[in-house]
Amino acid sequence: MAATRTPKTRSKVTIDDYLLSEHQLEEMYYYMLLARRLNERMLAMNRQGRAPFVIAGAGQEAAQVGAAMALRKGEDYVAPYYRDLGVNLVLGMTAREAMLNLLGKRDDPNGHGKQMPAHWGHRERKVVTQSSVVTTQFLHATGIALAAKLRKDPVVVLTSCGEGSTSKGDFHESLNFAAVHKLPVIFFVENNGYAITESTEKSLPVENVADRARGYGIQSAVVDGMDCVAVYQTVRPAVDQARRGGGPFLIEARCYRLWPHSSDDDDTRYRPKKELDEWIKKDPLTLFRGRVESDGIFPKEDLDEIEQRVAEEVRDAAQWAMMQPDPEPEDALTFVYKELD
């Protein structure tokens, strides 16, 4: 892309101000866009009767991609939550794998047809297998961080959840343990405004989720979760600090769930249209594209080219995945216990 870039002298902001390479910025846009287009295609497939269930991350792509890009791929661990398609794409999940996951196909590397869609897990990519029970993964992340610390491995763990999950005991037990033992774990809360139908004030008596960290003596920050660059620039130093032995960090990314909770939910029953309209204006994709275009980082054609590439990739992934083998019914009986060779 660098070859096609045309410098724009009238820009006040230069690439140096992003503290990111051109390549990283291109990746950012690509992953956010891929996440969104995949989610759109998935929802369409649900409405066509091809996929029983979709749970998406629309509106949270900037937070997810920005945070994941702050990690060392294949070394640092991630214990994500179900909306984190963007995180998984950054860590190496392909569009085809995402579609296998949606359809519960045999070869879905996440759940092999045994898990619902969006229940991630990939051992080589250091993505920890997850369940539908919220916030349990916080303890797994804490345990991994403890193990890494015991082994003196330079590993950082990032675990994520929505703001609704921060009411659970496992959230608090994790923060407490990680703080006591100064573990290299980043607690990344994607505050998207809703826990299914419950808006934030129903579960959060303080202004910010980040305020909860103070009770455990954990450093915290609140960042605009619709701004991918800002998220990266907040998470990255926290990761570096944790890696150096600085202990855990809680980051609250303020974003917004642009879609209903899931394909089974009707958000018009509880969400004011005006509120949604306001947030649509802050859609992280339009925000990012507008900014890099106006700052002259990438010309329009390049961004259009990315759009086309992503559209083609998504179309191919959906077509391909539908042709892939289903699990055998008897596969339901496999791997109850791990057998060592």
Added chain:
Amino acid sequence: MTTVTMPQLGESVTEGTILAWLKQPGDPIALDDSLCEIETEKVTAELPSPYEGVMGEILVPQGETVDVGAALCTVVEGAAGAAAPSANGHQSSTARASGWSGGPMSIPPDEDKKAPAPAGAPAVEATAPPEADPREPAQAAARTSTKPDQRQRFYSPAVMRLAQEHSVDLAVIRGTGVGGRVTRKDVDAAISGAGTVAPAPAVESGPQSAARAASPAQSAAAYTVVPLTPTRRTIAENLKRSNLEAPQAWTMVEADVTGLVRLRTREKEAFLRQEGVELTLLPYFTLAVCETLREFPMLNARWEGEELRHYGALDIGIAVASAHGLVVPVIHGAGDLNISGLAKRIVDLAQRAQTRKLRLEDIEGGTFTVNNTGSFGSIASKPIVNYPQVGIVTMERVVKRAVVRDEDAIAVRSMVNVCLSFDHRALDGVEAGGFLAALKRRLEAIA
């Protein structure tokens, strides 16, 4: 402390099964409180307490079958009520008041060695001899505790499997388990020859067990021992008795029931509409039997002990093949009923026989029996007299046949055979033949 015993629920009933205990030890008992639910091959009924007081010990567990007269439970009298009458006085008054026609429900301590009291024919008199076999008293007393018998008859899965695998006759093995039950170890011992293949145990007296003991355990014949249900045992007992005691003769006539069949065909739809039950040939047949019995009252009778009793009322038994075995409910006062009345009573009794809802009075006091063997497709059968009655008549299947008529013409007619078995002690062939001929006339006259 007074003992409550198994009542005789129905004539010729010899045993009953405890379906459920409705009172538990320590429960206060008022007079006529239901103590337990009892099932016999004929009826299912609750046993109203003959005593007032407190429930003592349960002597027969739920599900067990014991002989009539066996102790079921004890009641500590008077503990709950102030003025409880004495055991004996109370017992007899209850037995009368509650209208049970069976033997006493309790054997007072001073009488418990005696044989069960006479069984309940409707009009038991003090002089009537016991219905129980005269040979039986000693045996009956020995069976007061009948649990061992029951246990001996139960074979566990392990015992059944081993017996089949090794062709062992379980009947000849002496059981060492609870109540003489044959255990797996007993069978193992028999197989290895170490065994308890023994002369018939003392408790198993009588010709059957002697015969079984005679058959060697190594018998090559493979067979399955079918446990006898209470119903099956009673049917067997009654029929055996009828055959042993009543010299029975048999005779048959055939009747042209073309008119009857046509009449029934004409009437059946309207009948169903008006009466709500199906019209079959059986009510017509029963009506004809009743009318004929009036003409030949010596067949409407019972041979009771040494007495031959002729009855005025026509209480006609109808043999019903239920899923639980043969039952013969009685249409009391059948002589007073018309076709509609008979049809309804027959349907009612048959249904209740199938669902085991017959009451005691439904099965007692028959004076003659009608058996619709034609329903099985039979065209001739030899029924066994329903002891102590003296006659039983069957209606065989109605079939169309080519018949030579008076004017030497051949016609297709609906024909039925009517068979009669009778106790030759009570009457002779001339009466029986006269009865059948008169019955035939009546059937053929219907048009």
Added chain:
Amino acid sequence: MATMTVIEAVRSTLDEEMARDDRIFLLGEDVEAGGVFRATDGLHAKYGERVIDSPLAESSIIGISIGAAHYGLRPVAEIQFADFIHSGFDQLCSEASRWSYRTNGDSFLPMVVRAPWGGGVHGGQHHSQSIEAYYSHMPGIKVVAPAFPADFRSLLKASILDPNPVLFLEHKRIYRLIKQDVDNAPAETQLSRARITRPGADLTIIAYGFMLHESLSAAETLAGEGIDCMVVDLLTLNPLDTETILESAKATGKVLVVHEDTLTGGLGGEISAIIAEHAFEYLDAPIRRIAGPDVPAMPYHHAMEEFFMPNREKIAAAARDLAAY
């Protein structure tokens, strides 16, 4: 080494295993000071940061062990009393049990959760529970409950080596009650294997934990009366060794299952069902169960506690009935 108690068997095994494999670490309440039952006595001094006091939060003890095991370490967690484990039920049953299943074996959890359990120690409602039935209902977790010191040693080793989450139950009553010459005693080295501890021809008693000892004692009494009892030590409660259960049931045709866990939904029901399904034709008597009564928990007062607990007399009485049947 020779003769040792159950608690010494546990402690010595943890010590040996930690010396053998530096991936093994201990996590639990008070474990640095040796634990309330002294099972980890001296280990913190010897292994330092590999013996970790946890905050009083059972879900975290199990959840953190999951993470560490996923990472490749070999956590041996201690729940101070089994009664307190249920706040970690979600982590054990919603997470740990499914780790291998939901990843088709890509990920797996070589972790052990030790938990002192059982009654007869005047522990009242929350220091006496039998928790095995809840967790034995969960495929994906293994549940082990030995009775003899030698088996504690061999099966704790096997549990640590196993690539699956193992709930290792240590009956409190026998911690110091039972001694054994562990060098010369039989020791089961495989999970999911039961042992016929005492051969016998008349009836089979199936038990585990403290009740195994009570059953052996009852069998000894009955031997004097001419009743020959086979006694089976289940050792592993999930998955059950159905082969040995059926073999022992078929051998005598009469089975008595004993546990101090409450009757309804207890393992006795499952064992009875296995026998009824697969050995029906070998049964010579109804299967009998002796268990704690169906009350929510063990009461505190010793009279009520004694009433609750099955013991050798109750077992002997039931066995006598069964033998006579």
